[in-house]
Amino acid sequence: MKPHNEVVVFLQSLYKDSALLMPEWVLCITFLGLFVADLWFKKQRIWLLWSLFAGGLVATMIVTILQFNSCSCQFEQFFFAKMLYLDTFGVFFKLFLVGATLLTAFLIPLSPTFRAKENFFRGEYFYLIVAVLIGAYLVAMAQHLLMFYLALELISIASYLLVGFNFDKKSAEGSLKYILFGAFSSAMMLYGMSLLYGLTGTLQVGEPQWITTIFKTPTLLHYLALSFFAAGILFKLAAFPFHFWTPDIYESAPSPVVAFFSVVPKAAVLAFVFRWASWFPSGQLEWVYAVGFIAVATMLVGNLAAFWQDNIKRLLAYSSIGQAGFLLAMVLVGKDFNLSSLLFYLISYSIANFLAFALVDIFAHFFGQQNEMPYAIENYKGIGTVKGLESVAFLLAMLSLAGIPPLVGFSAKLLLYSTLWENYHLLASQWILWILFLSVFLSLVALFYYLKVPYQTFFLPNTSAIPLERPSTFYDVYAKVLVLILSLALLVLFFAPNIIMAAIQQIKLG
Amino acid sequence: MLTINLSHYLIIAAALFCTGIFLCLTKRNTIAILIGIELMLNAANLNLVAFSQYDPTKLQGTTSALFVMVVAAAETAVALAIIINTYQYYQTIDPQKINSLKN
Numbered sequence: 161m162k163p164h165n166e167v168v169v170f171l172q173s174l175y176k177d178s179a180l181l182m183p184e185w186v187l188c189i190t191f192l193g194l195f196v197a198d199l200w201f202k203k204q205r206i207w208l209l210w211s212l213f214a215g216g217l218v219a220t221m222i223v224t225i226l227q228f229n230s231c232s233c234q235f236e237q238f239f240f241a242k243m244l245y246l247d248t249f250g251v252f253f254k255l256f257l258v259g260a261t262l263l264t265a266f267l268i269p270l271s272p273t274f275r276a277k278e279n280f281f282r283g284e285y286f287y288l289i290v291a292v293l294i295g296a297y298l299v300a301m302a303q304h305l306l307m308f309y310l311a312l313e314l315i316s317i318a319s320y321l322l323v324g325f326n327f328d329k330k331s332a333e334g335s336l337k338y339i340l341f342g343a344f345s346s347a348m349m350l351y352g353m354s355l356l357y358g359l360t361g362t363l364q365v366g367e368p369q370w371i372t373t374i375f376k377t378p379t380l381l382h383y384l385a386l387s388f389f390a391a392g393i394l395f396k397l398a399a400f401p402f403h404f405w406t407p408d409i410y411e412s413a414p415s416p417v418v419a420f421f422s423v424v425p426k427a428a429v430l431a432f433v434f435r436w437a438s439w440f441p442s443g444q445l446e447w448v449y450a451v452g453f454i455a456v457a458t459m460l461v462g463n464l465a466a467f468w469q470d471n472i473k474r475l476l477a478y479s480s481i482g483q484a485g486f487l488l489a490m491v492l493v494g495k496d497f498n499l500s501s502l503l504f505y506l507i508s509y510s511i512a513n514f515l516a517f518a519l520v521d522i523f524a525h526f527f528g529q530q531n532e533m534p535y536a537i538e539n540y541k542g543i544g545t546v547k548g549l550e551s552v553a554f555l556l557a558m559l560s561l562a563g564i565p566p567l568v569g570f571s572a573k574l575l576l577y578s579t580l581w582e583n584y585h586l587l588a589s590q591w592i593l594w595i596l597f598l599s600v601f602l603s604l605v606a607l608f609y610y611l612k613v614p615y616q617t618f619f620l621p622n623t624s625a626i627p628l629e630r631p632s633t634f635y636d637v638y639a640k641v642l643v644l645i646l647s648l649a650l651l652v653l654f655f656a657p658n659i660i661m662a663a664i665q666q667i668k669l670g
Numbered sequence: 671m672l673t674i675n676l677s678h679y680l681i682i683a684a685a686l687f688c689t690g691i692f693l694c695l696t697k698r699n700t701i702a703i704l705i706g707i708e709l710m711l712n713a714a715n716l717n718l719v720a721f722s723q724y725d726p727t728k729l730q731g732t733t734s735a736l737f738v739m740v741v742a743a744a745e746t747a748v749a750l751a752i753i754i755n756t757y758q759y760y761q762t763i764d765p766q767k768i769n770s771l772k773n
Contacts, residue, residue: 306734313741317748324755332756333768339749340703340765344694347710350738351687354717354731358680361721363730408771 170241177239180246183224183254184297190216191290198283206274206281213286214265220293221258227251238303242364245303249499249669253300253431256506260423261293263514267416270521270639272534273326285325289420291318296428305353305363308432312349312392315425316342322420323413334412341405342395349392355385371439375447396429399488400457403481407469410477411535415524418473419517422480423510430487434502437491438669445589448492452595455492459485463602466609472520473535475609476513479561482606483509486576489595492583500664501575507660508572508653512560515646519554522639523547540613542622549640551617553647558610560650563603568653573603679720687713700753700763704746711742 178185194212201208228251238245268274274281295314302308320342324335357363359382360373374382395402410418440447462482469475487509490502524534526547531539544551560569577596584592653659686709693706715735722731753763760768 306730306737309734310737310741313745317745320748320752324752329759329770332752332759333771335752336700336756336765336768337771339745339752340700340707343704343707343745343749344710347690347707347714350711350714351717354683354714354721357718357731357734358721361725363734411771 174240180227180237180239183220183227183258184294186216186220186223187290187294187297190220191287191294194283194287194290198287205283209281209283209286210265210268213290214262216290217258217262217265217293221255221262224251224255224258228255243304243307244298244301245366246301247669248667249434250301250431252503252664252667253427254297256503256510257293257296257300257424257427260427260510260514261289261420263510264289264416264420264424266642267419267514267518267521269635270518270525270642271414271416272521272525273414275525275635282325285322288318288322289417292322292420292424296424299428300431302432303364303366303435305356305365309346309350309353312396312429313346315396315428316346319421319425322417323409325414325417326412330412331414334409338405338409341402345391345395345402348388349390349395352385352388352391355381356389359385366435366439371441375439375441375444378446393429393433394454396425397433397484397488398426398481399454399484400461400481403458403461403484406481407474407477410480411471411473415473415517415521418476419514422476422513422517426484426487427506427510430491430502430506433488433491434499435669445587445591448587448589449591451488451491452591455485455488456595456598457485458482458488459599459602461485463606463609466606469609470537471533471535472537472540472613475537475612476516476520479606479610480513482602483513483561486573486599489599490576490579492580492592492595499667499669500661501572501579503664503667504575504657504661505572508560508568508650511646511649511653512557512567512569515553515557515643515650516561518639518642518646519550519557522550522643523554525635537613537616540616541620542617544617545622550643551614553643554617555614556647556650558614562607562610564607566654567650568657569650571654571657676720676724679716683713683716683720686710686716698764698766700756700765703765704749704753708742708746711738714738 190213193216194209197209197212228248292315295311295318298311299308299315302311320335320339323338324331356374360370362370364370391402398406413421437451459482462478462485466475466478466482469478487502487505490505520535523540523543527534527539556567560567563569563573577600580592580596580599584596690706690709690713693709694703697703697706715738718731718735722729725731756768757763762768
């Protein structure tokens with residue numbers, strides 16, 4: 161065949177494969193539509209932009225569900241010159257990601273910035289979130305290191321900007337810190353990637369020969385390259401030793417963005433990590449030790465440092481570090497039965513987290529604009545008598561994150577422990593038993609700081625002046641409905657986990 | 671007669687990478703830290719291009735290096751915008767003096 165024909169065949173295959181990217185196309189159209197609408201409309205535009213944003217996400221969700229249905233009958237496949245890989249695992253993660261982004265969309269109207277300056281609100285806020293979501297979609301499917309790097313940078317660059325969207329002193333500092341730490345760790349990841357390319361001769365990951373070279377007979381250089389590569393991944397997961405940016409960024413960024421960061425980029429990267437973990441050769445325990453060490457260190461750092469926080473957003477930041485540790489503990493052994501417990505844990509964690517951040521914003525608005533520190537925990541003293549529903553919902557979110565029945569967090573923790581117990585029997589490694597003990601112990605420890613705010617709301621007398629009761633606005637009703645739905649989800653999923661378990665158990669890693 | 675082989679490229683890349691890390695950790699000017707990050711990225715690029723010679727079928731490394739350069743440019747543009755924004759609030763770009771967030 162002549163070279164010319166080869167090019168034609170290649171272009172035809174690209175054209176054919178682009179049909180598999182339907183959800184991503186819809187997201188790109190949403191992005192461009194928001195971009196144009198932002199320039200076009202001058203007045204009364206915030207709700208218009210918001211509806212375009214939410215509508216685009218709903219459309220993406222529908223297309224992703226269609227892809228999920230068609231994907232579960234077809235076999236898994238590579239496409240775009242083996243850059244991307246489509247299987248039920250990846251598509252389920254995409255569904256989860258777009259669902260979480262939709263929840264973020266519902267959180268945005270609650271943020272003080274949105275309420276305060278409706279007509280001056282920047283439209284970039286919406287389409288940068290869409291950009292992050294496109295990146296997350298691609299990370300969940302990436303099977304090529306260049307693709308992974310590009311998708312991760314798409315997430316990162318849009319995130320750096322999103323942190324600054326409060327447009328105040330703290331926010332500016334947060335975005336500066338984020339971009340410096342982020343660019344540093346992604347440069348380390350790229351260097352590790354280039355070393356991996358040299359060691360294996362290809363950037364394509366996951367092929368049998370590649371797995372043998374990397375995991376079966378590792379030399380010192382392999383370990384070095386993999387640890388450099390892990391830097392970027394651990395940064396996005398907010399795992400030890402790349403967790404230190406988290407509290408500062410969470411404190412300074414707008415709450416909806418923080419809720420979004422604590423779920424979407426983490427879940428996307430976790431999908432990629434889980435694919436890698438499924439290639440660990442069975443019987444070789446050094447990889448289990450390495451991941452286990454990081455998981456344990458992350459749990460320790462997150463859960464112990466959370467005690468000393470007096471800012472609710474910083475407390476939630478350390479809580480999310482601790483939760484990342486629990487999620488990493490599930491990656492320990494790449495076997496099929498881990499999959500459903502990992503996904504269940506992820507879902508339960510995100511619902512509770514979104515509820516917590518929604519309440520943080522509702523309370524911050526309640527404490528008032530003139531309050532210098534609307535996120536300080538001492539504000540919450542005795543607020544339970546004034547804001548009953550919200551305080552109870554906060555208690556539910558915290559208990560679910562801590563893993564107390566009858567909330568979905570308990571089922572998720574129970575699944576985690578039973579998975580670890582099964583793995584302990586399977587691998588006969590004392591190390592896994594220690595991880596199990598430590599995670600049970602740390603869950604108990606975590607209860608103390610999770611109950612810090614509910615203690616303030618219900619058991620302490622009110623000392624500071626409670627803001628005057630304002631007439632109930634549309635936002636207050638909206639906030640109450642959202643809080644009620646999310647709290648009910650926490651309860652319902654405990655009593656009827658089959659609603660999502662049935663879907664989760666069909667999922668296979670390709 | 672000295673011939674230039676793969677290891678020379680790798681040594682230079684490693685030296686560049688270490689210089690980059692050193693700049694990032696010691697400099698007290700955000701622009702200088704950005705330069706350090708840029709050096710680290712270029713070290714990775716040098717590695718990719720050097721290894722690409724030995725990739726029998728495709729020039730994956732060389733192509734990747736091109737993509738990385740574009741991403742680095744985008745990242746730098748965003749970083750400079752953020753630095754200007756921070757300067758307006760703090761009148762300095764020394765990262766040690768920008769610490770209103772509690773540590």
